[in-house]
Amino acid sequence: GEDVEQSLFLSVREGDSSVINCTYTDSSSTYLYWYKQEPGAGLQLLTYIFSNMDMKQDQRLTVLLNKKDKHLSLRIADTQTGDSAIYFCAAIMFSGGYNKLIFGAGTRLAVHP
Amino acid sequence: GAGVSQSPSNKVTEKGKDVELRCDPISGHTALYWYRQSLGQGLEFLIYFQGNSAPDKSGLPSDRFSAERTGGSVSTLTIQRTQQEDSAVYLCASSLSYRETDTQYFGPGTRLTVL
Numbered sequence: 001g002e003d004v005e006q007s008l009f010l011s012v013r014e015g016d017s018s019v020i021n022c023t024y025t026d027s028s029s030t031y032l033y034w035y036k037q038e039p040g041a042g043l044q045l046l047t048y049i050f051s052n053m054d055m056k057q058d059q060r061l062t063v064l065l066n067k068k069d070k071h072l073s074l075r076i077a078d079t080q081t082g083d084s085a086i087y088f089c090a091a092i093m094f095s096g097g098y099n100k101l102i103f104g105a106g107t108r109l110a111v112h113p
Numbered sequence: 114g115a116g117v118s119q120s121p122s123n124k125v126t127e128k129g130k131d132v133e134l135r136c137d138p139i140s141g142h143t144a145l146y147w148y149r150q151s152l153g154q155g156l157e158f159l160i161y162f163q164g165n166s167a168p169d170k171s172g173l174p175s176d177r178f179s180a181e182r183t184g185g186s187v188s189t190l191t192i193q194r195t196q197q198e199d200s201a202v203y204l205c206a207s208s209l210s211y212r213e214t215d216t217q218y219f220g221p222g223t224r225l226t227v228l
Contacts, residue, residue: 004155031214042117042204043156043219088155096169098161098211100146105155 022089117220138207
């Protein structure tokens with residue numbers, strides 16, 4: 001089955017770029033996602049990338065996918081204090097006739113002045 | 114339009130009691146998922162509904178856990194004889210269908226604390 005791993009913590013200075021990394025094991029995962037969870041809130045979909053792409057940009061967010069190494073990253077440009085949250089990487093796994101999301105443990109991003 | 118809603122937002126219960134958690138998916142979404150988020154852990158898949166049927170219950174941690182969905186809409190997750198290890202945030206998500214292109218939208222979760 002799919003296993004998704006992420007580093008647990010990242011601390012950056014306000015205005016710098018943040019890079020959150022993720023690895024997954026199932027090369028058949030066709031979609032990979034980044035979700036954001038703010039304190040006390042549910043998960044908010046940030047962006048996703050299809051496996052036949054190697055990069056996707058959406059305003060301050062850039063997703064890079066290295067399918068050969070099964071490595072996904074999320075870059076946040078000009079990081080702001082409002083970006084402080086837990087970021088979850090997730091991969092689609094097709095099993096039993098339907099798709100389910102397999103999540104990493106989440107990376108807690110702390111932004112300091 | 115309205116997103117996924119869950120109730121209660123917080124639930125504190127005593128060990129051994131039964132609890133019911135409710136999820137209202139986005140209107141028109143046929144697929145519904147339950148996940149559990151334990152402290153410091155990622156999200157663990159529990160169960161999936163397509164319409165009212167649950168083709169995969171393999172993620173339920175024990176036979177104390179059950180879930181149902183009626184009318185293709187509201188779902189309840191029931192935990193019987195709660196244990197302290199059941200303490201977690203229970204998240205519900207819905208999507209238009211089961212296709213991989215259908216994004217899962219999450220509710221705010223129910224934080225369950227078992228004393």
